[in-house]
Amino acid sequence: MLTTTLCAALSAAGLALAVLTGYRRRYLRATRIAALALLPVGLAMAGLVTLGRRIATAVGDWAVDLVFKPTVWAGFVVIGCSVALYGVTRLFSRRKRGGEAAEGVGRASAVSPGAAAPALPAARGASGKRRGSSDSGLSDFADVEEILRRRGI
CATH class of the missing domain: 1.10.287 (Helix Hairpins)
Known part of the structure; x- marks a missing residue:
């Protein structure tokens, strides 16, 4: 009132x-x-x-x-333990799934079995020949160098 x-x-x-x-x-x-x-x-x-x-x-x-009240603090401890246990089980399930995916056990492949590997553009060297796979990682820049040479830069 x-x-x-x-x-x-x-x-x-x-x-x-x-x-x-x-x-x-x-x-x-x-x-x-x-x-x-x-x-x-x-x-x-x-x-x-x-x-x-x-x-x-x-x-x-x-x-x-x-x-x-100590029981309220104990309740928070129980909640924390619950979250920790759930996190640990998620961690172990990810490890288990990661091992199965690497071995190919129990998982269907995302790519159909008859599909070919994706075609990657091969880099050409200064002489115009294709480089092998034993280059030092600079093959990505070979195309850029070739374009720059053609333009006179």
Whole structure:
């Protein structure tokens, strides 16, 4: 009952301020003030003020229990153990799946069996011959060098 009375008084004060603002011919601002002034009464009538108070009380009680009850701390330890166990099982399942994929056991290949390997462009050397696979890793730049030579750069 006290909460509803307080909300009504707050709304009345806001509406009085809106009337004074409207008297000064600032109608847009007066309308905004009236809209905000009606919120406390609307929240009280809908029961949301009481709900907010109950939620705040519940959170406060939980915080007090968190500080003073060892069972709450033990609950967090149990939650931590649960998360750790789940993480360990995920780690081991990934290792097991990785080994199966390397051996080809239990997994279907993403490429059809009759498909050929993807064709990679072979780099050409300065003499125009194809280089073998025993190059030092600079074969990627051979095409760039050839283009630069053709352009005279």
